[in-house]
């Protein structure tokens with residue numbers, strides 16, 4: 001090493017400071033403080049036609065009881081090994097067969113279920129069971145006991161598949177994960193089905209209700225109701241150039257998001273809709289309910305059809321086109337970005 005060779009001098013210096021667990025900011029500043037978001041997550045799609053058989057095969061590979069949760073994790077190709085679909089969010093396809101129970105547990109992670117295929121299975125939250133139908137959006141808030149089950153074949157049970165959306169990566173980043181198992185497979189049922197919906201699902205709340213936490217007091221947002229609202233609005237002439245007809249799900253007691261970390265939406269795109277491009281700093285996972293079309297994400301076109309799941313990373317331009325009347329469910333980390341004043345949106 002000679003003192004008039006700056007790169008050799010620096011390399012030797014970097015070795016010395018590394019021994020003291022230090023590093024030179026000037027080598028990494030541009031990466032640490034980028035001019036705009038540089039998502040490692042990539043746009044990606046899971047075509048249900050390609051994965052459905054594999055999801056069903058999981059049913060003969062392992063029981064729901066042994067698996068605890070029999071789920072195929074949808075892992076973003078840019079986040080390999082992280083069980084993440086975006087930096088903050090997780091997605092998975094869960095299968096429950098007739099007669100099975102996924103045993104009761106609770107954890108600090110918040111979860112949503114979006115029913116993809118099949119009906120009649122149930123999920124229990126806070127002593128109340130909710131029956132699943134395709135297109136229903138169901139929540140299991142942080143630290144609530146939850147178990148899933150499916151009536152036996154004799155009772156009319158059929159395989160049910162839903163999309164799980166959780167804030168697992170966010171909670172891991174925060175080192176705030178706690179979990180425990182319920183002592184029995186299922187929690188006791190203490191309230192009849194529909195109880196929370198009767199209390200909170202009709203633009204009314206119990207007269208002496210006080211808001212004690214940010215989580216929605218209703219557990220299920222039935223597809224029928226959401227679909228009806230979108231339909232009525234479209235017939236009334238509503239149609240945004242970017243979104244078509246798009247509504248967000250609310251906590252009826254606060255007007256806020258159903259859960260503190262995950263935003264959820266449902267939108268209708270009429271046949272021949274050709275949406276303008278937008279980008280946002282929340283990363284979004286879409287699940288197709290009805291219809292066909294194309295999502296252009298960045299420079300790539302992803303053709304979508306029912307039950308497909310696709311992901312749009314932060315700040316990637318997206319535009320939606322529909323070749324048939326289409327309905328899309330989506331969830332994102334918008335509440336987190338919004339609370340931290342990091343939400344930006346650009347519409348072109």
Ligand code: GTQ
Pocket residue numbers: 069071092094107111146164166
């Ligand atoms: O249903 O409780 O996909 O705890 C991942 C973790 C589902 C669940 C998942 C979970 C669950």
